[in-house]
Amino acid sequence: MKSNTGHRNDQGRVAEEGEEVCGEQLGAMENARKRCQAPSTSKSLMATEDDPYKIDPLIALIDMDCFYVQVELRLEPEWRGKPAIVVQYKTRHKGGGIIALSYEARERGVKRFHHADDAREVCPEVKVFVVPELHGKADLTRYRDAGAEVIRVMKKHFHCVERASVDEAFVDLTKEVKQLLPRYLSKELKLTPEALGSTCIAESHSVEAWLDQLYLKLEEDPEAFVASSVQLNNFALAIGAVLVNDLRQDIINVTEFHCSGGISYSKTLSKLACGLNKPRKQTVLPGNAVGPLFNKTNIIDVRMLGGKLGRSIIENLCISTMGELCKVEVPKLRQYFSEETARWLASLAVGIDNEPVQERDLPKSIGCSKNFLGKEALSTREQVKKWMEHFVSELSVRLKKDQAENNRSASLLTVSITYVKDPFKIKSGQSCSRCAPMTSYDNEAMVYDAFMVADRLLTSLGYRNGRYHYAVINLGISASKMRDGGFTASRIDSYFRGQKKKEVDDSQIFPGNKYSELKVKGRDASKIQLGKAKEVRERKGSITKYLNQASPRKDAQGGQASHHQQQKVRTEHMESKSDTETRLGQLLQATRSQRMGKVRRLFPARFTDEGGTRLGGRQRRRVPQ
DNA sequence: CTTGGAACGGTCC
DNA sequence: TGGACCGTT
Ligand SMILES: Nc1ccn([C@H]2C[C@H](O)[C@@H](COP(=O)(O)OP(=O)(O)OP(=O)(O)O)O2)c(=O)n1
Ligand SMILES: [Mg+2]
Numbered sequence: 326m327k328s329n330t331g332h333r334n335d336q337g338r339v340a341e342e343g344e345e346v347c348g349e350q351l352g353a354m355e356n357a358r359k360r361c362q363a364p365s366t367s368k369s370l371m372a373t374e375d376d377p378y379k380i381d382p383l384i385a386l387i388d389m390d391c392f393y394v395q396v397e398l399r400l401e402p403e404w405r406g407k408p409a410i411v412v413q414y415k416t417r418h419k420g421g422g423i424i425a426l427s428y429e430a431r432e433r434g435v436k437r438f439h440h441a442d443d444a445r446e447v448c449p450e451v452k453v454f455v456v457p458e459l460h461g462k463a464d465l466t467r468y469r470d471a472g473a474e475v476i477r478v479m480k481k482h483f484h485c486v487e488r489a490s491v492d493e494a495f496v497d498l499t500k501e502v503k504q505l506l507p508r509y510l511s512k513e514l515k516l517t518p519e520a521l522g523s524t525c526i527a528e529s530h531s532v533e534a535w536l537d538q539l540y541l542k543l544e545e546d547p548e549a550f551v552a553s554s555v556q557l558n559n560f561a562l563a564i565g566a567v568l569v570n571d572l573r574q575d576i577i578n579v580t581e582f583h584c585s586g587g588i589s590y591s592k593t594l595s596k597l598a599c600g601l602n603k604p605r606k607q608t609v610l611p612g613n614a615v616g617p618l619f620n621k622t623n624i625i626d627v628r629m630l631g632g633k634l635g636r637s638i639i640e641n642l643c644i645s646t647m648g649e650l651c652k653v654e655v656p657k658l659r660q661y662f663s664e665e666t667a668r669w670l671a672s673l674a675v676g677i678d679n680e681p682v683q684e685r686d687l688p689k690s691i692g693c694s695k696n697f698l699g700k701e702a703l704s705t706r707e708q709v710k711k712w713m714e715h716f717v718s719e720l721s722v723r724l725k726k727d728q729a730e731n732n733r734s735a736s737l738l739t740v741s742i743t744y745v746k747d748p749f750k751i752k753s754g755q756s757c758s759r760c761a762p763m764t765s766y767d768n769e770a771m772v773y774d775a776f777m778v779a780d781r782l783l784t785s786l787g788y789r790n791g792r793y794h795y796a797v798i799n800l801g802i803s804a805s806k807m808r809d810g811g812f813t814a815s816r817i818d819s820y821f822r823g824q825k826k827k828e829v830d831d832s833q834i835f836p837g838n839k840y841s842e843l844k845v846k847g848r849d850a851s852k853i854q855l856g857k858a859k860e861v862r863e864r865k866g867s868i869t870k871y872l873n874q875a876s877p878r879k880d881a882q883g884g885q886a887s888h889h890q891q892q893k894v895r896t897e898h899m900e901s902k903s904d905t906e907t908r909l910g911q912l913l914q915a916t917r918s919q920r921m922g923k924v925r926r927l928f929p930a931r932f933t934d935e936g937g938t939r940l941g942g943r944q945r946r947r948v949p950q
Numbered sequence: 951c952t953t954g955g956a957a958c959g960g961t962c963c
Numbered sequence: 964t965g966g967a968c969c970g971t972t
Contacts, residue, residue, distance in 0.1 A: 392972090418953050424972095438954070456955095463956065490958065490972045632970050688958065698953045739966095749952070758966060801956085958971080963964105 378506050379554060380561040383498040384682055385569045386587045386595035387576075389475065390604035392492035393425035395582050396471045397454040408433050409452040412441045413463045419443065421455065428604055460715035462695045465491075466723070474580045476686045482572045487683045495592055496572075497682035498565045505564050510543070510551065516563045522570035525602045528614035539563060555612065562588055562609050569607055593628050593678040600626075615676045620648035627673070637661070638670070650674040687731055687807075693719050694741065694801025702748035702796035709783065709797060710776045710834055716802045717771045724766050724804055734812050735804035738763040738771065740778045743799035744786070754798065757782065763804055765812055773835065775802050780834070 389395065393411040398404055408430035412421035420441030433448035444451050456463045472491040479486045485497035508514045518533050526535045539559055543550045550556045569586045576584055586607030587599030597618070598610035610618065624647055625635045639645055641661040642653060651674040658667035672679065693716050697703050703712065728734055741758040759782055761774040779800070787794025808816070 388972095413955055414953095422953090422955060424955070465956070469957090488958095493972070629970065634969085689960095690958070692957070694956060696953080696955060699951080701953085741966095756967080760965070803957090956972100959969100960971105961969080962967090 376503065378503065378551060378557060380503060381558050381590050383502050383561055383565045384589060384592055384595045385496040385498055385565060386592065386599045387479065387494050387496065387584050388599050389492035389582055389584045391425050391427050393468050394427045396468050399581050404452045407452055408435065408448050408450065409454060410435060410444050411454045411456060413456045415441065415455045460718050462715065464719065475576055475582060478576045478579050479572060480686055482575065485682050485684045486686050488686050488688065495682045498568060501568055502561050502564045506561065509564055516567065520567045523606045524566045524570060525606055525608045527598055527601055527608055527610040528617045536563065559611050562611055566607065566609050573607060591676055591678045592680050593673060594676045596628050597622065619651060620646060622647045624650060647674060689807065690803050690805035691720065691723050691727060692801060692803025694799060696799050698798055699748055702798050703800065704792045704796045706780055706834055709779055712800055713772050713776045713779065717768050717775065720802060720804060721766050721768050721771060728766065728811065733807045733809055735763045735806060736808050737806040738774055739803045739805065740775050741801045742779060742782065742797055744795035744797050746795060748796040748798055
């Protein structure tokens with residue numbers, strides 16, 4: 326992947342194209358940034374007296390190496406340097422599914438889609454760490470907390486940090502780099518290979534040569550250098566690399582965790598760069614390297630193109646690399662995609678995504694869920710209630726911790742359910758979600774709300790002799806719409822609107838209605854007594870309004886989680902069973918064939934027709950030429 | 951027996 | 964807005 330053995334001429338030629346394109350992309354990026362009102366970068370191309378140097382936005386992506394494994398290795402360091410994996414549900418299928426694997430394990434041929442038993446087959450001495458279980462489900466707290474440790478270090482170094490996942494964050498380096506620029510240009514500070522540390526330069530063999538080249542140009546003609554956006558941007562990238570290297574070293578010092586980094590001009594490019602030299606390395610992706618790199622980059626491997634959209638591009642245009650996509654003109658793209666999508670793709674094909682780094686280091690939602698496949702599927706009220714209790718037990722602890730640490734409270738509680746007619750003869754599955762206001766972190770209140778919402782939906786789909794007509798194969802709850810501070814009377818009052826009669830008999834599931842006697846500690850009971858909260862559910866508020874439309878959808882729908890795994894498997898080019906080979910696969914196949922949300926906009930013409938065919942000729946909107 | 955989990959963020963209507 | 968759906972780790 327790294328070394329370019331042949332096609333020198335070809336790459337050289339495209340490199341020039343890339344350079345040219347990149348020069349143009351910067352202006353486009355800036356315009357889009359202004360539209361997006363990214364405060365820290367919106368003026369980056371504007372030279373003013375205070376800010377004499379025009380540089381493009383500089384974005385880094387930090388991604389922890391085999392993160393869950395590192396978390397386990399910090400707890401049991403004797404396994405460092407050995408093949409190791411982290412699995413979920415050891416007692417289940419084939420010793421549990423792998424969710425993280427060390428680089429030593431990767432060298433031995435272990436794959437993420439393997440199970441523990443598979444891993445032992447190809448690598449008998451592999452160390453298997455098992456995700457902790459609590460309340461009958463996997464408990465990822467350990468890894469979330471470790472991720473927060475890392476973010477904390479990042480915030481120490483940079484103001485604008487966007488938590489992208491449990492082990493990834495984007496950083497906007499623009500301001501910090503711009504501040505240092507004069508001191509580096511004046512030689513007060515010097516860019517050295519040592520300062521760059523574990524840096525690689527994409528499409529370049531040596532950091533030294535790259536730096537030498539940079540300084541050669543600076544010495545040659547300093548005025549021309551600072552006037553050249555290409556030179557200045559490369560210089561800025563190098564400064565960014567120093568800052569990111571320092572950050573990564575600090576992360577090691579503070580947390581013992583190693584990570585990789587990507588430094589470039591957009592989230593897309595930084596993410597791509599980060600993956601080029603994993604692990605324990607950071608990669609600078611300069612503008613002039615984008616073209617050559619894109620020539621060998623599969624479309625599927627680019628952020629946001631790893632799913633249906635990417636596959637449709639490949640199928641429709643009969644291409645496979647970003648370099649090829651770059652050569653496709655907007656009018657051609659318009660044959661298959663909407664105007665908006667076509668333009669967006671054309672930008673992305675030169676590395677522009679117009680996404681500012683958001684200053685957000687906390688998750689926006691906190692939730693938990695679990696699959697119940699085959700005989701595990703839930704079909705009684707008692708089962709659903711039991712699992713709601715488990716979920717709430719986990720969630721309330723996490724929410725209270727979040728409230729204490731971050732001074733915020735969730736205002737929305739969402740229940741999501743995937744259900745099928747027969748969990749053993751999966752022919753169609755449907756997923757849905759319902760929400761209720763969150764007015765306290767009281768366990769029983771949350772259980773009541775979550776269960777009532779779920780039960781109403783499932784009951785309305787059919788209920789007889791103590792069993793729902795549908796079996797629940799995935800159940801989850803999530804807290805979101807975070808607001809500053811704790812729960813206040815006015816906040817809770819705002820939920821009391823309208824009136825509606827109770828629709829479901831809860832007397833058997835909640836005997837004695839103990840729930841209505843609960844109170845929130847430390848609050849004005851007359852206002853926020855949970856008995857009042859219960860009224861919400863009996864009135865015509867946001868909950869019941871939607872329960873009335875509980876008729877099953879016609880489209881097939883499978884568990885989101887599983888569906889996503891499928892996406893991941895394809896993205897990583899890992900061989901695995903085709904969907905028709907397994908029962909679950911059939912469900913997932915149905916899932917993917919359903920209607921396409923955002924993608925309807927993205928694939929107006931062809932893809933839609935094909936989707937319609939798969940669905941049995943269902944008619945879809947066709948976008949005018 | 952059937953098993954590709956469990957979170958997240960975001961867009962669209 | 965809520966809810967369905969997509970993309971991602
Ligand atoms: N489908 C996935 C992908 C990832 N993870 C978890 C486990 C990983 O340790 C962590 C980070 O995901 P990465 O894709 O970044 O993978 P790693 O950090 O494990 O490896 P790498 O070194 O390739 O980044 O998120 C997960 O639970 N399910
Ligand atoms: Mg990682």
